[in-house]
Amino acid sequence: MVDYRDQNAPPGGPYQWGMVIDLDRCTGCEACVVACRAENNVRISGEEEASKGRANYWIRIERYWEGEYPNAQLKFMPVLCQHCGSAPCEPVCPVYAAYHTPDGLNAQVYNRCVGVRYCGNNCPYTVRYFNWFDPHWDEPLNEQLNPDVTVRSGGVMEKCTFCVQRIRGAQRTAQKEGRRVKDGEITPACVQSCPTEALVFGDRNDPNSRVSKLKESRRGFRLLEELGTEPAITYLKKAE
Amino acid sequence: MDLKRRDFLKVLGVTAAGSLLPGCAGETKKLIPYVIPDEEIIPGVADWYASVCRECDAGCGILVRVMEGRAKKVEGNPAHPVNRGKLCAKGQASLQGLYNPDRIQEPLQREGARGEGRFRPISWEDGISRWVSTLEKYPGGAVMISRPVPGTLSRLFSTFMKEISGRLLFYDPSGEGTLQAANRRSFGVDRFPEYDIANATYLLSFGTPFLSDWLSPVHYGLAYGEMRQGRPAVRGRFVQIEPRLSMTAASADRWVPLRPGTEGLLALGIGQVILKEGRVRLAQGDRSRFEKLYGTVSLDQIAAKTEVPREEIIRLAREFSEAAAPLAIGGGTASSQTNGTNTLMAVNALNLLVGNLGESGGIRFIEPLQGFPAAAATPVSDQALLNLKDSFKNKKRSLLMLYQSNPLYTLPPSTHFGEVFDQAAFTVSFSSFMDESTAMADLILPDHFFLEAWGDFLSDGGTPAAGLGQPVVIPRNNTRPVGDLFLSAAKRIGGNIEKQLPWTDFRTMLEDQWKTFLAREVPGQPFEIAWIERLQQGGWWKPEQRLISVSRRPLPESIESAQFEGDEKQFPFYLTLFESMGLQRGEGANRPWLQELPDPATTVVWGSWVEINPRTARQYGIQEREIVRVISPYGEVEAPVIFFPGNRPDLISMPLGQGHTAYGRYAKGRGVNPVILLAPLVDRDSGTLAMGATRVRIERTGRRGKPVLVDQTGEGTRRSPEGRRRSET
Numbered sequence: 001m002v003d004y005r006d007q008n009a010p011p012g013g014p015y016q017w018g019m020v021i022d023l024d025r026c027t028g029c030e031a032c033v034v035a036c037r038a039e040n041n042v043r044i045s046g047e048e049e050a051s052k053g054r055a056n057y058w059i060r061i062e063r064y065w066e067g068e069y070p071n072a073q074l075k076f077m078p079v080l081c082q083h084c085g086s087a088p089c090e091p092v093c094p095v096y097a098a099y100h101t102p103d104g105l106n107a108q109v110y111n112r113c114v115g116v117r118y119c120g121n122n123c124p125y126t127v128r129y130f131n132w133f134d135p136h137w138d139e140p141l142n143e144q145l146n147p148d149v150t151v152r153s154g155g156v157m158e159k160c161t162f163c164v165q166r167i168r169g170a171q172r173t174a175q176k177e178g179r180r181v182k183d184g185e186i187t188p189a190c191v192q193s194c195p196t197e198a199l200v201f202g203d204r205n206d207p208n209s210r211v212s213k214l215k216e217s218r219r220g221f222r223l224l225e226e227l228g229t230e231p232a233i234t235y236l237k238k239a240e
Numbered sequence: 241m242d243l244k245r246r247d248f249l250k251v252l253g254v255t256a257a258g259s260l261l262p263g264c265a266g267e268t269k270k271l272i273p274y275v276i277p278d279e280e281i282i283p284g285v286a287d288w289y290a291s292v293c294r295e296c297d298a299g300c301g302i303l304v305r306v307m308e309g310r311a312k313k314v315e316g317n318p319a320h321p322v323n324r325g326k327l328c329a330k331g332q333a334s335l336q337g338l339y340n341p342d343r344i345q346e347p348l349q350r351e352g353a354r355g356e357g358r359f360r361p362i363s364w365e366d367g368i369s370r371w372v373s374t375l376e377k378y379p380g381g382a383v384m385i386s387r388p389v390p391g392t393l394s395r396l397f398s399t400f401m402k403e404i405s406g407r408l409l410f411y412d413p414s415g416e417g418t419l420q421a422a423n424r425r426s427f428g429v430d431r432f433p434e435y436d437i438a439n440a441t442y443l444l445s446f447g448t449p450f451l452s453d454w455l456s457p458v459h460y461g462l463a464y465g466e467m468r469q470g471r472p473a474v475r476g477r478f479v480q481i482e483p484r485l486s487m488t489a490a491s492a493d494r495w496v497p498l499r500p501g502t503e504g505l506l507a508l509g510i511g512q513v514i515l516k517e518g519r520v521r522l523a524q525g526d527r528s529r530f531e532k533l534y535g536t537v538s539l540d541q542i543a544a545k546t547e548v549p550r551e552e553i554i555r556l557a558r559e560f561s562e563a564a565a566p567l568a569i570g571g572g573t574a575s576s577q578t579n580g581t582n583t584l585m586a587v588n589a590l591n592l593l594v595g596n597l598g599e600s601g602g603i604r605f606i607e608p609l610q611g612f613p614a615a616a617a618t619p620v621s622d623q624a625l626l627n628l629k630d631s632f633k634n635k636k637r638s639l640l641m642l643y644q645s646n647p648l649y650t651l652p653p654s655t656h657f658g659e660v661f662d663q664a665a666f667t668v669s670f671s672s673f674m675d676e677s678t679a680m681a682d683l684i685l686p687d688h689f690f691l692e693a694w695g696d697f698l699s700d701g702g703t704p705a706a707g708l709g710q711p712v713v714i715p716r717n718n719t720r721p722v723g724d725l726f727l728s729a730a731k732r733i734g735g736n737i738e739k740q741l742p743w744t745d746f747r748t749m750l751e752d753q754w755k756t757f758l759a760r761e762v763p764g765q766p767f768e769i770a771w772i773e774r775l776q777q778g779g780w781w782k783p784e785q786r787l788i789s790v791s792r793r794p795l796p797e798s799i800e801s802a803q804f805e806g807d808e809k810q811f812p813f814y815l816t817l818f819e820s821m822g823l824q825r826g827e828g829a830n831r832p833w834l835q836e837l838p839d840p841a842t843t844v845v846w847g848s849w850v851e852i853n854p855r856t857a858r859q860y861g862i863q864e865r866e867i868v869r870v871i872s873p874y875g876e877v878e879a880p881v882i883f884f885p886g887n888r889p890d891l892i893s894m895p896l897g898q899g900h901t902a903y904g905r906y907a908k909g910r911g912v913n914p915v916i917l918l919a920p921l922v923d924r925d926s927g928t929l930a931m932g933a934t935r936v937r938i939e940r941t942g943r944r945g946k947p948v949l950v951d952q953t954g955e956g957t958r959r960s961p962e963g964r965r966r967s968e969t
Contacts, residue, residue: 022469024468024469024475025464025465025468025469027461027464027487027488027490027491028487028490028491028840029328029329029451029452029457029461029487029821029840030329030821030822030837030838030840031326031327031328031329031331031332031458033329033837033838034329034332034333034822034833034834034837035327035329035332037332037833038312038313038314038332038333038335038833039313044832044833044836045836046832046836047835047845047846047847047948050836050845050846050948050950051946051948053950055836055845055950057838057950060838060950061838061840063840063841063842063843063951065885065886067885068854068855068885069853069855069885069886069887069888069889070497072485072495072885072886073490073495074485074489074490074841074886075490076490076491138341138905140339140341140716141336141339141340141341141832142339143310143339144310144311144336144338144339145312146312146313147307147308147312189313192315192316192325193315193316193326193327193328193332194326195323195326195327195328195457195458195461195462195465196461196462196464196465196468197326197462197465198465239468239469239475240493
């Protein structure tokens with residue numbers, strides 16, 4: 001008897017997807033924010049819902065002000081799902097909608113989700129977003145919707161998937177050709193758009209991938225890593 | 241229940257028929273919208289088409305992902321030299337222009353009074369006839385205001401307007417007129433150079449918003465990333481000098497605030513120190529003219545006037561001159577004063593002083609594309625637009641044509657540009673959207689959206705390239721490409737204009753231009769093959785860039801001081817208006833993605849706000865989110881306050897782009913347009929509107945506003961005690 005996972009396993013062991021975000025390159029331009037929205041059918045909340053804190057951004061730019069005039073400083077940090085290795089969102093889901101994929105993604109199964117929001121409550125990064133209502137696009141804006149990505153209905157929790165539809169697409173292609181996915185072959189929408197190349201995506205199990213090399217930088221840190229969440233994203237702090 | 245077999249079958253039959261009946265014709269048509277399937281369309285498989293982004297005037301190459309005949313996603317074209325596969329928020333949101341629910345769907349004719357907003361659909365035949373008959377009724381009376389369209393469309397517009405003795409004005413409200421004027425004087429070159437930020441080791445920027453909206457933001461974003469982390473062991477340093485800590489300044493290693501309008505003076509001070517300490521790279525005998533310029537003002541005077549400490553000026557000078565590859569750039573707040581051109585010339589002088597012209601990491605003029613048939617579209621200044629008022633008043637001109645240009649929104653009311661619309665006997669707009677100026681038109685002949693049409697775009701400056709655009713989807717509405725309209729008008733008018741513009745449609749004209757061009761660039765290759773290749777690539781560019789040398793290098797004769805409108809006592813604040821990330825000068829306001837894109841510094845969405853230094857706000861007793869009235873000698877606006885630690889205490893700043901009175905459901909009636917505060921002052925040398933030259937005062941209203949902040953970071957985000965706020969209801 002063969003485990004189905006073995007059949008799909010890439011030659012040379014499983015993947016561990018990860019990202020590196022270089023804060024010395026990031027300028028807060030938010031190209032990633034719109035790119036993500038376009039790729040992943042993230043709803044338009046509108047002014048009313050946004051004012052109640054219900055706007056959805058799978059990736060957002062956090063801003064930090066430090067100091068006072070004339071020494072004021074403004075710092076930006078893109079924050080998206082950290083795809084934790086030990087994710088606080090996963091064990092609290094009563095219906096196993098939040099689960100961990102073998103290749104290191106925190107996946108969300110939308111049609112399992114019953115909307116208890118425990119996962120959102122438990123996420124220290126507040127990167128899980130709840131659909132308070134069914135999404136709506138004024139016609140014909142809906143013609144843009146990406147057919148590769150589910151439109152989430154009301155009552156469902158949603159979050160960044162590292163553009164899983166792109167990952168699976170590239171994996172299938174590689175599998176057909178009997179090889180591993182090449183470094184740089186997969187770019188989530190945010191990474192692809194980023195004008196300063198601050199975002200890098202790749203396989204952490206491949207020691208030669210850009211991600212593996214960059215995350216060893218002395219500038220590297222992980223967000224709230226003292227919580228023991230083991231994030232898959234390494235930030236590189238701004239150089240002096 | 242006793243159900244016989246026969247009854248069961250009857251029920252089954254009725255149910256089956258019932259479930260089949262309603263669907264047939266209507267529903268299947270919706271599934272695949274073609275009777276004969278397009279051979280390029282395989283359901284579930286994406287097609288990618290190369291084109292050129294037209295959401296700003298940078299001309300980035302794009303690849304559009306199309307599935308089942310619908311555009312799904314826009315990505316940067318990795319082969320295009322301007323953006324090398326990258327794209328900004330505006331480019332991403334171009335799909336919401338294509339699928340905007342408020343697009344003009346058919347030709348419209350005004351009903352009722354002008355500006356009342358009542359229109360009646362008419363046929364294309366009627367629409368074109370009305371337009372052409374008006375052209376014939378007012379020979380030589382036509383003026384066309386178009387956004388710059390360098391490429392075949394520019395040639396078409398120019399030829400057409402020349403033949404009917406009309407006037408063609410390429411106008412871009414966020415164009416860099418001052419920079420163009422300054423470079424023309426400093427270098428004698430009428431094009432933008434490549435500012436080689438990627439290879440600079442020290443970047444001194446005078447107000448230049450190169451990471452948000454200057455020249456080519458994606459291009460310079462790429463360069464910025466390389467400057468910081470693209471070279472082993474070298475990290476370029478970057479200092480931003482401007483009165484407000486902009487999004488670009490946030491990325492700087494150091495932000496140096498100064499008094500608005502004194503940027504040129506500061507450049508003079510820096511140059512003076514460099515010259516005195518002798519770390520210069522000047523040609524033999526060149527020193528004396530620099531000494532003449534830099535000897536005019538003492539360093540103490542400069543420190544007092546700019547309010548930049550003397551030590552800081554000396555530090556900047558030393559850092560700049562000691563760097564291996566120093567580069568000074570100017571723009572944004574530095575150029576939006578009445579002395580803008582003069583200021584930028586003073587910045588250019590710093591580059592001349594350290595001799596970085598043509599050097600790696602310096603200013604490099606690149607050889608432009610040669611041989612593309614007459615396609616330039618040099619923008620005119622705001623002043624040239626304002627001068628139209630006279631020609632319409634004395635009836636020299638009577639017919640106004642608008643192409644993707646909205647001067648009634650972008651120009652301040654204090655310029656009284658509305659007079660042109662009042663005086664015009666007839667106004668035609670070719671816009672895809674009902675913007676403020678189009679709403680005043682008598683006739684609207686809507687263009688295709690750029691993703692539905694053929695087109696090309698010549699990028700100049702640091703990355704000469706001819707981008708080529710093709711329709712990526714079948715046009716949605718009953719619109720027509722503006723090029724086709726002009727060609728059919730030429731045919732109707734006949735005579736010489738028809739001889740000059742003999743093409744039946746714009747696509748044929750475009751192909752003809754490229755045939756000429758490609759025959760020169762790739763001789764020997766059959767056009768059909770070359771054309772398909774160019775369409776796949778998204779255009780044509782040279783693999784290698786050739787530098788051209790610049791001989792003229794004059795310095796500014798002296799440093800002019802900026803002029804401000806509004807008495808200092810009555811109007812104690814400077815005003816800075818900035819382009820927001822997505823909305824630009826209002827163009828993006830009808831795209832929900834961009835409305836819901838948080839301002840990076842304040843996280844505000846869907847509205848306007850006023851930025852005030854928290855210390856100043858405290859003096860006035862203003863709470864955050866309270867609505868204040870901002871008053872200038874020319875107008876007033878009301879918006880909620882957001883505390884902004886990056887403002888000088890004597891500076892008020894506001895974002896541009898909102899406050900539309902038309903432009904569709906997402907834009908109309910949202911926020912305020914701060915342009916109505918502005919005085920009609922222009923930069924003396926270039927005639928560009930001096931956006932920073934109006935002084936204002938503020939008044940409390942006592943009312944609480946509801947700006948929408950999507951700040952996720954909660955308390956403690958602002959570590960300055962003044963900015964801290966309790967959690968709000």
